[in-house]
Amino acid sequence: MPGILRDYLVMTIGTLCIALALNIFLEPNNVIFGGVTGIAAMLKTLFGLPIGITSLALNIPLFLVGLKRLGGFVFGLRTIFATVMLSVFIDVTANRVGQFVQREPLLYIAYGALLSGIGTGLVLRVGGTTGGVDIVARLLQQWRGIRPGQSMLIASVVVFGAAGWIYGATPVLYALLLAFIETRVIDIVLEGFSDGRSALIVSNKPEAIRDAVLHDLDRGVTMLEGRGGYSGQERAVLMCVISQAEITILKKLIYNIDPRAFVVMTEAVEVLGEGFRPAKAE
Known part of the structure:
Protein backbone atom coordinates (compact mmCIF):
# COMPACT_ATOMS: atom_id res chain seq x y z
CA MET A 1 0.00 0.00 0.00
CA PRO A 2 1.44 3.44 -0.91
CA GLY A 3 2.64 5.40 2.09
CA ILE A 4 0.17 8.26 1.73
CA LEU A 5 -2.82 5.89 1.53
CA ARG A 6 -1.56 4.02 4.57
CA ASP A 7 -1.26 7.29 6.50
CA TYR A 8 -4.83 8.31 5.69
CA LEU A 9 -6.08 4.85 6.61
CA VAL A 10 -4.28 5.13 9.95
CA MET A 11 -5.83 8.56 10.55
CA THR A 12 -9.27 7.17 9.75
CA ILE A 13 -8.84 4.32 12.22
CA GLY A 14 -7.45 6.72 14.82
CA THR A 15 -10.32 9.20 14.59
CA LEU A 16 -12.84 6.35 14.72
CA CYS A 17 -11.19 5.07 17.92
CA ILE A 18 -11.48 8.51 19.51
CA ALA A 19 -15.15 8.84 18.54
CA LEU A 20 -15.97 5.37 19.88
CA ALA A 21 -14.16 6.10 23.14
CA LEU A 22 -16.22 9.26 23.51
CA ASN A 23 -19.62 7.78 22.67
CA ILE A 24 -19.25 4.34 24.29
CA PHE A 25 -17.31 5.03 27.48
CA LEU A 26 -17.00 8.72 28.30
CA GLU A 27 -20.06 10.77 27.32
CA PRO A 28 -22.65 8.21 28.60
CA ASN A 29 -20.96 8.27 32.01
CA ASN A 30 -20.70 12.08 32.08
CA VAL A 31 -16.90 11.98 32.08
CA ILE A 32 -15.20 15.28 31.40
CA PHE A 33 -12.60 15.14 28.65
CA GLY A 34 -10.09 17.76 27.65
CA GLY A 35 -9.37 19.84 24.61
CA VAL A 36 -11.73 21.34 22.09
CA THR A 37 -13.92 18.23 22.18
CA GLY A 38 -14.30 18.69 25.93
CA ILE A 39 -15.35 22.29 25.43
CA ALA A 40 -17.87 21.13 22.81
CA ALA A 41 -19.21 18.57 25.29
CA MET A 42 -19.72 21.31 27.88
CA LEU A 43 -21.62 23.37 25.30
CA LYS A 44 -23.79 20.33 24.63
CA THR A 45 -24.56 20.09 28.35
CA LEU A 46 -25.43 23.78 28.54
CA PHE A 47 -27.15 24.36 25.19
CA GLY A 48 -27.73 20.95 23.59
CA LEU A 49 -25.36 21.59 20.68
CA PRO A 50 -24.00 18.52 18.83
CA ILE A 51 -20.43 17.75 19.86
CA GLY A 52 -19.05 16.98 16.40
CA ILE A 53 -20.20 20.11 14.57
CA THR A 54 -19.36 22.36 17.53
CA SER A 55 -15.82 21.01 17.85
CA LEU A 56 -15.33 21.46 14.10
CA ALA A 57 -16.33 25.13 14.37
CA LEU A 58 -14.05 25.70 17.36
CA ASN A 59 -11.13 24.15 15.49
CA ILE A 60 -11.14 26.64 12.62
CA PRO A 61 -9.06 29.42 14.31
CA LEU A 62 -6.61 26.88 15.73
CA PHE A 63 -6.24 25.33 12.30
CA LEU A 64 -5.37 28.70 10.77
CA VAL A 65 -2.67 29.27 13.40
CA GLY A 66 -1.28 25.78 12.88
CA LEU A 67 -1.25 26.17 9.11
CA LYS A 68 0.77 29.36 9.44
CA ARG A 69 3.25 28.09 12.05
CA LEU A 70 3.55 24.41 11.18
CA GLY A 71 3.02 25.20 7.54
CA GLY A 72 2.94 22.94 4.62
CA PHE A 73 0.41 21.53 2.26
CA VAL A 74 0.64 18.12 3.95
CA PHE A 75 -0.16 19.49 7.40
CA GLY A 76 -3.17 21.37 6.07
CA LEU A 77 -4.65 18.40 4.23
CA ARG A 78 -4.05 15.91 7.02
CA THR A 79 -5.40 18.19 9.72
CA ILE A 80 -8.51 19.01 7.71
CA PHE A 81 -9.05 15.32 6.98
CA ALA A 82 -8.57 14.15 10.58
CA THR A 83 -10.59 17.00 12.09
CA VAL A 84 -13.53 16.49 9.73
CA MET A 85 -13.44 12.70 10.11
CA LEU A 86 -13.44 12.96 13.90
CA SER A 87 -16.38 15.37 13.90
CA VAL A 88 -18.31 13.14 11.48
CA PHE A 89 -17.56 9.96 13.43
CA ILE A 90 -18.60 11.57 16.73
CA ASP A 91 -22.02 12.60 15.44
CA VAL A 92 -22.60 9.51 13.26
CA THR A 93 -21.77 7.01 16.01
CA ALA A 94 -23.49 8.98 18.78
CA ASN A 95 -26.76 7.01 18.66
CA ARG A 96 -25.55 3.94 16.78
CA VAL A 97 -23.19 2.27 19.23
CA GLY A 98 -23.79 0.62 22.56
CA GLN A 99 -23.08 2.53 25.73
CA PHE A 100 -20.87 1.17 28.47
CA VAL A 101 -22.60 2.50 31.59
CA GLN A 102 -21.03 1.35 34.85
CA ARG A 103 -21.11 2.32 38.49
CA GLU A 104 -17.39 1.63 38.77
CA PRO A 105 -15.64 4.70 37.30
CA LEU A 106 -12.22 3.08 36.95
CA LEU A 107 -13.57 0.70 34.31
CA TYR A 108 -15.00 3.23 31.87
CA ILE A 109 -12.18 5.68 32.52
CA ALA A 110 -9.53 3.05 31.77
CA TYR A 111 -11.28 1.76 28.65
CA GLY A 112 -12.03 5.24 27.36
CA ALA A 113 -8.50 6.50 28.00
CA LEU A 114 -6.94 3.47 26.33
CA LEU A 115 -9.07 3.70 23.18
CA SER A 116 -8.82 7.48 22.91
CA GLY A 117 -5.07 7.45 23.57
CA ILE A 118 -4.48 4.83 20.89
CA GLY A 119 -6.56 6.82 18.40
CA THR A 120 -4.84 10.13 19.09
CA GLY A 121 -1.42 8.50 19.01
CA LEU A 122 -2.13 6.90 15.64
CA VAL A 123 -3.16 10.23 14.14
CA LEU A 124 -0.09 12.03 15.50
CA ARG A 125 2.22 9.19 14.47
CA VAL A 126 1.52 9.71 10.76
CA GLY A 127 1.88 13.49 10.96
CA GLY A 128 -1.76 14.45 11.35
CA THR A 129 -3.71 16.12 14.12
CA THR A 130 -7.36 16.13 15.11
CA GLY A 131 -7.20 19.87 15.53
CA GLY A 132 -7.58 21.70 18.81
CA VAL A 133 -5.12 20.63 21.48
CA ASP A 134 -3.29 18.38 19.01
CA ILE A 135 -2.23 21.47 17.07
CA VAL A 136 -1.09 23.16 20.27
CA ALA A 137 0.83 20.00 21.17
CA ARG A 138 2.67 19.95 17.85
CA LEU A 139 3.50 23.64 18.16
CA LEU A 140 4.97 23.14 21.64
CA GLN A 141 6.89 20.09 20.45
CA GLN A 142 8.40 22.14 17.63
CA TRP A 143 9.18 25.21 19.72
CA ARG A 144 10.06 23.73 23.12
CA GLY A 145 10.63 20.02 22.56
CA ILE A 146 7.76 19.14 24.92
CA ARG A 147 6.26 15.68 24.44
CA PRO A 148 2.80 15.81 22.87
CA GLY A 149 1.32 13.81 25.74
CA GLN A 150 2.62 16.28 28.31
CA SER A 151 1.33 19.40 26.58
CA MET A 152 -2.06 17.75 25.99
CA LEU A 153 -2.25 16.92 29.69
CA ILE A 154 -1.61 20.57 30.60
CA ALA A 155 -4.28 21.76 28.17
CA SER A 156 -6.74 19.21 29.53
CA VAL A 157 -6.17 20.43 33.08
CA VAL A 158 -7.05 23.98 31.98
CA VAL A 159 -10.31 22.75 30.44
CA PHE A 160 -11.08 20.72 33.58
CA GLY A 161 -10.71 23.81 35.71
CA ALA A 162 -13.32 25.59 33.60
CA ALA A 163 -15.59 22.53 33.70
CA GLY A 164 -15.49 22.15 37.47
CA TRP A 165 -18.37 24.53 38.11
CA ILE A 166 -20.61 22.60 35.67
CA TYR A 167 -19.92 19.04 36.78
CA GLY A 168 -18.58 19.40 40.32
CA ALA A 169 -15.35 18.29 41.98
CA THR A 170 -15.63 14.49 41.73
CA PRO A 171 -16.00 14.29 37.92
CA VAL A 172 -13.01 16.62 37.57
CA LEU A 173 -10.92 14.21 39.65
CA TYR A 174 -11.96 11.35 37.38
CA ALA A 175 -11.15 13.51 34.36
CA LEU A 176 -7.61 14.10 35.62
CA LEU A 177 -7.14 10.35 35.90
CA LEU A 178 -8.51 9.95 32.37
CA ALA A 179 -6.09 12.56 31.02
CA PHE A 180 -3.11 11.01 32.79
CA ILE A 181 -3.77 7.53 31.39
CA GLU A 182 -4.64 8.83 27.93
CA THR A 183 -1.49 10.94 27.56
CA ARG A 184 0.69 8.07 28.72
CA VAL A 185 -0.90 5.84 26.07
CA ILE A 186 -0.29 8.54 23.45
CA ASP A 187 3.41 8.69 24.29
CA ILE A 188 3.66 4.89 24.14
CA VAL A 189 2.02 4.82 20.70
CA LEU A 190 4.37 7.55 19.46
CA GLU A 191 7.59 6.35 21.08
CA GLY A 192 7.00 2.72 22.05
CA PHE A 193 7.73 1.11 25.37
CA SER A 194 11.08 2.33 26.65
CA ASP A 195 13.27 -0.53 27.79
Missing part, protein backbone atom coordinates in the same frame (compact mmCIF):
# COMPACT_ATOMS: atom_id res chain seq x y z
CA GLY A 196 16.53 1.35 27.31
CA ARG A 197 18.63 3.01 29.97
CA SER A 198 21.54 5.34 29.27
CA ALA A 199 24.45 5.32 31.72
CA LEU A 200 27.17 7.95 32.12
CA ILE A 201 30.08 6.70 34.21
CA VAL A 202 32.92 8.81 35.63
CA SER A 203 35.69 6.72 37.16
CA ASN A 204 39.41 6.61 37.84
CA LYS A 205 39.44 3.15 36.25
CA PRO A 206 37.69 3.71 32.91
CA GLU A 207 39.59 1.01 30.99
CA ALA A 208 38.68 -1.73 33.46
CA ILE A 209 35.01 -0.71 33.46
CA ARG A 210 35.02 -0.49 29.66
CA ASP A 211 36.40 -4.01 29.35
CA ALA A 212 33.85 -5.37 31.84
CA VAL A 213 30.94 -3.81 29.96
CA LEU A 214 32.25 -5.01 26.59
CA HIS A 215 33.01 -8.58 27.60
CA ASP A 216 30.84 -9.40 30.63
CA LEU A 217 27.74 -7.42 29.66
CA ASP A 218 28.32 -7.64 25.91
CA ARG A 219 27.31 -4.02 25.37
CA GLY A 220 29.03 -1.25 23.47
CA VAL A 221 30.74 1.64 25.22
CA THR A 222 31.60 5.14 24.03
CA MET A 223 34.59 6.88 25.63
CA LEU A 224 34.14 10.63 26.03
CA GLU A 225 36.61 13.23 27.24
CA GLY A 226 35.49 15.18 30.29
CA ARG A 227 36.87 17.79 32.64
CA GLY A 228 35.87 18.32 36.26
CA GLY A 229 34.15 21.66 36.74
CA TYR A 230 35.70 22.20 40.18
CA SER A 231 39.06 20.44 39.95
CA GLY A 232 39.73 21.03 36.27
CA GLN A 233 41.07 17.48 36.11
CA GLU A 234 40.61 15.63 32.84
CA ARG A 235 38.76 12.34 33.08
CA ALA A 236 37.30 9.77 30.76
CA VAL A 237 33.50 9.55 30.76
CA LEU A 238 31.97 6.28 29.63
CA MET A 239 28.56 6.16 28.02
CA CYS A 240 26.62 2.98 27.36
CA VAL A 241 23.03 2.01 26.69
CA ILE A 242 21.58 -1.09 28.33
CA SER A 243 18.21 -2.72 28.85
CA GLN A 244 16.25 -2.26 32.07
CA ALA A 245 17.00 -5.85 33.07
CA GLU A 246 20.75 -5.14 32.93
CA ILE A 247 20.78 -2.20 35.36
CA THR A 248 21.64 -4.25 38.44
CA ILE A 249 24.33 -6.19 36.57
CA LEU A 250 25.96 -2.97 35.35
CA LYS A 251 25.97 -1.48 38.85
CA LYS A 252 27.68 -4.56 40.25
CA LEU A 253 30.29 -4.52 37.50
CA ILE A 254 31.06 -0.85 38.09
CA TYR A 255 31.23 -0.88 41.87
CA ASN A 256 33.23 -4.12 42.02
CA ILE A 257 35.90 -2.30 40.02
CA ASP A 258 35.58 1.23 41.43
CA PRO A 259 33.38 1.79 44.50
CA ARG A 260 33.92 5.56 44.14
CA ALA A 261 32.65 5.75 40.55
CA PHE A 262 30.05 8.39 39.74
CA VAL A 263 27.13 6.98 37.73
CA VAL A 264 24.14 8.75 36.17
CA MET A 265 21.35 6.50 34.89
CA THR A 266 18.56 7.94 32.74
CA GLU A 267 15.67 6.56 30.74
CA ALA A 268 16.32 6.47 27.00
CA VAL A 269 13.05 7.39 25.31
CA GLU A 270 13.92 5.42 22.19
CA VAL A 271 16.94 3.28 21.34
CA LEU A 272 17.57 2.22 17.75
CA GLY A 273 20.42 0.09 16.49
CA GLU A 274 22.32 -3.10 17.24
CA GLY A 275 21.09 -4.87 20.35
CA PHE A 276 17.83 -2.90 20.41
CA ARG A 277 15.16 -2.06 17.85
CA PRO A 278 16.35 -1.84 14.24
CA ALA A 279 16.52 1.67 12.82
CA LYS A 280 14.12 2.16 9.93
CA ALA A 281 12.14 4.92 8.32
CA GLU A 282 8.45 4.82 9.24
Whole structure:
Protein backbone atom coordinates (compact mmCIF):
# COMPACT_ATOMS: atom_id res chain seq x y z
CA MET A 1 0.00 0.00 0.00
CA PRO A 2 1.44 3.44 -0.91
CA GLY A 3 2.64 5.40 2.09
CA ILE A 4 0.17 8.26 1.73
CA LEU A 5 -2.82 5.89 1.53
CA ARG A 6 -1.56 4.02 4.57
CA ASP A 7 -1.26 7.29 6.50
CA TYR A 8 -4.83 8.31 5.69
CA LEU A 9 -6.08 4.85 6.61
CA VAL A 10 -4.28 5.13 9.95
CA MET A 11 -5.83 8.56 10.55
CA THR A 12 -9.27 7.17 9.75
CA ILE A 13 -8.84 4.32 12.22
CA GLY A 14 -7.45 6.72 14.82
CA THR A 15 -10.32 9.20 14.59
CA LEU A 16 -12.84 6.35 14.72
CA CYS A 17 -11.19 5.07 17.92
CA ILE A 18 -11.48 8.51 19.51
CA ALA A 19 -15.15 8.84 18.54
CA LEU A 20 -15.97 5.37 19.88
CA ALA A 21 -14.16 6.10 23.14
CA LEU A 22 -16.22 9.26 23.51
CA ASN A 23 -19.62 7.78 22.67
CA ILE A 24 -19.25 4.34 24.29
CA PHE A 25 -17.31 5.03 27.48
CA LEU A 26 -17.00 8.72 28.30
CA GLU A 27 -20.06 10.77 27.32
CA PRO A 28 -22.65 8.21 28.60
CA ASN A 29 -20.96 8.27 32.01
CA ASN A 30 -20.70 12.08 32.08
CA VAL A 31 -16.90 11.98 32.08
CA ILE A 32 -15.20 15.28 31.40
CA PHE A 33 -12.60 15.14 28.65
CA GLY A 34 -10.09 17.76 27.65
CA GLY A 35 -9.37 19.84 24.61
CA VAL A 36 -11.73 21.34 22.09
CA THR A 37 -13.92 18.23 22.18
CA GLY A 38 -14.30 18.69 25.93
CA ILE A 39 -15.35 22.29 25.43
CA ALA A 40 -17.87 21.13 22.81
CA ALA A 41 -19.21 18.57 25.29
CA MET A 42 -19.72 21.31 27.88
CA LEU A 43 -21.62 23.37 25.30
CA LYS A 44 -23.79 20.33 24.63
CA THR A 45 -24.56 20.09 28.35
CA LEU A 46 -25.43 23.78 28.54
CA PHE A 47 -27.15 24.36 25.19
CA GLY A 48 -27.73 20.95 23.59
CA LEU A 49 -25.36 21.59 20.68
CA PRO A 50 -24.00 18.52 18.83
CA ILE A 51 -20.43 17.75 19.86
CA GLY A 52 -19.05 16.98 16.40
CA ILE A 53 -20.20 20.11 14.57
CA THR A 54 -19.36 22.36 17.53
CA SER A 55 -15.82 21.01 17.85
CA LEU A 56 -15.33 21.46 14.10
CA ALA A 57 -16.33 25.13 14.37
CA LEU A 58 -14.05 25.70 17.36
CA ASN A 59 -11.13 24.15 15.49
CA ILE A 60 -11.14 26.64 12.62
CA PRO A 61 -9.06 29.42 14.31
CA LEU A 62 -6.61 26.88 15.73
CA PHE A 63 -6.24 25.33 12.30
CA LEU A 64 -5.37 28.70 10.77
CA VAL A 65 -2.67 29.27 13.40
CA GLY A 66 -1.28 25.78 12.88
CA LEU A 67 -1.25 26.17 9.11
CA LYS A 68 0.77 29.36 9.44
CA ARG A 69 3.25 28.09 12.05
CA LEU A 70 3.55 24.41 11.18
CA GLY A 71 3.02 25.20 7.54
CA GLY A 72 2.94 22.94 4.62
CA PHE A 73 0.41 21.53 2.26
CA VAL A 74 0.64 18.12 3.95
CA PHE A 75 -0.16 19.49 7.40
CA GLY A 76 -3.17 21.37 6.07
CA LEU A 77 -4.65 18.40 4.23
CA ARG A 78 -4.05 15.91 7.02
CA THR A 79 -5.40 18.19 9.72
CA ILE A 80 -8.51 19.01 7.71
CA PHE A 81 -9.05 15.32 6.98
CA ALA A 82 -8.57 14.15 10.58
CA THR A 83 -10.59 17.00 12.09
CA VAL A 84 -13.53 16.49 9.73
CA MET A 85 -13.44 12.70 10.11
CA LEU A 86 -13.44 12.96 13.90
CA SER A 87 -16.38 15.37 13.90
CA VAL A 88 -18.31 13.14 11.48
CA PHE A 89 -17.56 9.96 13.43
CA ILE A 90 -18.60 11.57 16.73
CA ASP A 91 -22.02 12.60 15.44
CA VAL A 92 -22.60 9.51 13.26
CA THR A 93 -21.77 7.01 16.01
CA ALA A 94 -23.49 8.98 18.78
CA ASN A 95 -26.76 7.01 18.66
CA ARG A 96 -25.55 3.94 16.78
CA VAL A 97 -23.19 2.27 19.23
CA GLY A 98 -23.79 0.62 22.56
CA GLN A 99 -23.08 2.53 25.73
CA PHE A 100 -20.87 1.17 28.47
CA VAL A 101 -22.60 2.50 31.59
CA GLN A 102 -21.03 1.35 34.85
CA ARG A 103 -21.11 2.32 38.49
CA GLU A 104 -17.39 1.63 38.77
CA PRO A 105 -15.64 4.70 37.30
CA LEU A 106 -12.22 3.08 36.95
CA LEU A 107 -13.57 0.70 34.31
CA TYR A 108 -15.00 3.23 31.87
CA ILE A 109 -12.18 5.68 32.52
CA ALA A 110 -9.53 3.05 31.77
CA TYR A 111 -11.28 1.76 28.65
CA GLY A 112 -12.03 5.24 27.36
CA ALA A 113 -8.50 6.50 28.00
CA LEU A 114 -6.94 3.47 26.33
CA LEU A 115 -9.07 3.70 23.18
CA SER A 116 -8.82 7.48 22.91
CA GLY A 117 -5.07 7.45 23.57
CA ILE A 118 -4.48 4.83 20.89
CA GLY A 119 -6.56 6.82 18.40
CA THR A 120 -4.84 10.13 19.09
CA GLY A 121 -1.42 8.50 19.01
CA LEU A 122 -2.13 6.90 15.64
CA VAL A 123 -3.16 10.23 14.14
CA LEU A 124 -0.09 12.03 15.50
CA ARG A 125 2.22 9.19 14.47
CA VAL A 126 1.52 9.71 10.76
CA GLY A 127 1.88 13.49 10.96
CA GLY A 128 -1.76 14.45 11.35
CA THR A 129 -3.71 16.12 14.12
CA THR A 130 -7.36 16.13 15.11
CA GLY A 131 -7.20 19.87 15.53
CA GLY A 132 -7.58 21.70 18.81
CA VAL A 133 -5.12 20.63 21.48
CA ASP A 134 -3.29 18.38 19.01
CA ILE A 135 -2.23 21.47 17.07
CA VAL A 136 -1.09 23.16 20.27
CA ALA A 137 0.83 20.00 21.17
CA ARG A 138 2.67 19.95 17.85
CA LEU A 139 3.50 23.64 18.16
CA LEU A 140 4.97 23.14 21.64
CA GLN A 141 6.89 20.09 20.45
CA GLN A 142 8.40 22.14 17.63
CA TRP A 143 9.18 25.21 19.72
CA ARG A 144 10.06 23.73 23.12
CA GLY A 145 10.63 20.02 22.56
CA ILE A 146 7.76 19.14 24.92
CA ARG A 147 6.26 15.68 24.44
CA PRO A 148 2.80 15.81 22.87
CA GLY A 149 1.32 13.81 25.74
CA GLN A 150 2.62 16.28 28.31
CA SER A 151 1.33 19.40 26.58
CA MET A 152 -2.06 17.75 25.99
CA LEU A 153 -2.25 16.92 29.69
CA ILE A 154 -1.61 20.57 30.60
CA ALA A 155 -4.28 21.76 28.17
CA SER A 156 -6.74 19.21 29.53
CA VAL A 157 -6.17 20.43 33.08
CA VAL A 158 -7.05 23.98 31.98
CA VAL A 159 -10.31 22.75 30.44
CA PHE A 160 -11.08 20.72 33.58
CA GLY A 161 -10.71 23.81 35.71
CA ALA A 162 -13.32 25.59 33.60
CA ALA A 163 -15.59 22.53 33.70
CA GLY A 164 -15.49 22.15 37.47
CA TRP A 165 -18.37 24.53 38.11
CA ILE A 166 -20.61 22.60 35.67
CA TYR A 167 -19.92 19.04 36.78
CA GLY A 168 -18.58 19.40 40.32
CA ALA A 169 -15.35 18.29 41.98
CA THR A 170 -15.63 14.49 41.73
CA PRO A 171 -16.00 14.29 37.92
CA VAL A 172 -13.01 16.62 37.57
CA LEU A 173 -10.92 14.21 39.65
CA TYR A 174 -11.96 11.35 37.38
CA ALA A 175 -11.15 13.51 34.36
CA LEU A 176 -7.61 14.10 35.62
CA LEU A 177 -7.14 10.35 35.90
CA LEU A 178 -8.51 9.95 32.37
CA ALA A 179 -6.09 12.56 31.02
CA PHE A 180 -3.11 11.01 32.79
CA ILE A 181 -3.77 7.53 31.39
CA GLU A 182 -4.64 8.83 27.93
CA THR A 183 -1.49 10.94 27.56
CA ARG A 184 0.69 8.07 28.72
CA VAL A 185 -0.90 5.84 26.07
CA ILE A 186 -0.29 8.54 23.45
CA ASP A 187 3.41 8.69 24.29
CA ILE A 188 3.66 4.89 24.14
CA VAL A 189 2.02 4.82 20.70
CA LEU A 190 4.37 7.55 19.46
CA GLU A 191 7.59 6.35 21.08
CA GLY A 192 7.00 2.72 22.05
CA PHE A 193 7.73 1.11 25.37
CA SER A 194 11.08 2.33 26.65
CA ASP A 195 13.27 -0.53 27.79
CA GLY A 196 16.53 1.35 27.31
CA ARG A 197 18.63 3.01 29.97
CA SER A 198 21.54 5.34 29.27
CA ALA A 199 24.45 5.32 31.72
CA LEU A 200 27.17 7.95 32.12
CA ILE A 201 30.08 6.70 34.21
CA VAL A 202 32.92 8.81 35.63
CA SER A 203 35.69 6.72 37.16
CA ASN A 204 39.41 6.61 37.84
CA LYS A 205 39.44 3.15 36.25
CA PRO A 206 37.69 3.71 32.91
CA GLU A 207 39.59 1.01 30.99
CA ALA A 208 38.68 -1.73 33.46
CA ILE A 209 35.01 -0.71 33.46
CA ARG A 210 35.02 -0.49 29.66
CA ASP A 211 36.40 -4.01 29.35
CA ALA A 212 33.85 -5.37 31.84
CA VAL A 213 30.94 -3.81 29.96
CA LEU A 214 32.25 -5.01 26.59
CA HIS A 215 33.01 -8.58 27.60
CA ASP A 216 30.84 -9.40 30.63
CA LEU A 217 27.74 -7.42 29.66
CA ASP A 218 28.32 -7.64 25.91
CA ARG A 219 27.31 -4.02 25.37
CA GLY A 220 29.03 -1.25 23.47
CA VAL A 221 30.74 1.64 25.22
CA THR A 222 31.60 5.14 24.03
CA MET A 223 34.59 6.88 25.63
CA LEU A 224 34.14 10.63 26.03
CA GLU A 225 36.61 13.23 27.24
CA GLY A 226 35.49 15.18 30.29
CA ARG A 227 36.87 17.79 32.64
CA GLY A 228 35.87 18.32 36.26
CA GLY A 229 34.15 21.66 36.74
CA TYR A 230 35.70 22.20 40.18
CA SER A 231 39.06 20.44 39.95
CA GLY A 232 39.73 21.03 36.27
CA GLN A 233 41.07 17.48 36.11
CA GLU A 234 40.61 15.63 32.84
CA ARG A 235 38.76 12.34 33.08
CA ALA A 236 37.30 9.77 30.76
CA VAL A 237 33.50 9.55 30.76
CA LEU A 238 31.97 6.28 29.63
CA MET A 239 28.56 6.16 28.02
CA CYS A 240 26.62 2.98 27.36
CA VAL A 241 23.03 2.01 26.69
CA ILE A 242 21.58 -1.09 28.33
CA SER A 243 18.21 -2.72 28.85
CA GLN A 244 16.25 -2.26 32.07
CA ALA A 245 17.00 -5.85 33.07
CA GLU A 246 20.75 -5.14 32.93
CA ILE A 247 20.78 -2.20 35.36
CA THR A 248 21.64 -4.25 38.44
CA ILE A 249 24.33 -6.19 36.57
CA LEU A 250 25.96 -2.97 35.35
CA LYS A 251 25.97 -1.48 38.85
CA LYS A 252 27.68 -4.56 40.25
CA LEU A 253 30.29 -4.52 37.50
CA ILE A 254 31.06 -0.85 38.09
CA TYR A 255 31.23 -0.88 41.87
CA ASN A 256 33.23 -4.12 42.02
CA ILE A 257 35.90 -2.30 40.02
CA ASP A 258 35.58 1.23 41.43
CA PRO A 259 33.38 1.79 44.50
CA ARG A 260 33.92 5.56 44.14
CA ALA A 261 32.65 5.75 40.55
CA PHE A 262 30.05 8.39 39.74
CA VAL A 263 27.13 6.98 37.73
CA VAL A 264 24.14 8.75 36.17
CA MET A 265 21.35 6.50 34.89
CA THR A 266 18.56 7.94 32.74
CA GLU A 267 15.67 6.56 30.74
CA ALA A 268 16.32 6.47 27.00
CA VAL A 269 13.05 7.39 25.31
CA GLU A 270 13.92 5.42 22.19
CA VAL A 271 16.94 3.28 21.34
CA LEU A 272 17.57 2.22 17.75
CA GLY A 273 20.42 0.09 16.49
CA GLU A 274 22.32 -3.10 17.24
CA GLY A 275 21.09 -4.87 20.35
CA PHE A 276 17.83 -2.90 20.41
CA ARG A 277 15.16 -2.06 17.85
CA PRO A 278 16.35 -1.84 14.24
CA ALA A 279 16.52 1.67 12.82
CA LYS A 280 14.12 2.16 9.93
CA ALA A 281 12.14 4.92 8.32
CA GLU A 282 8.45 4.82 9.24
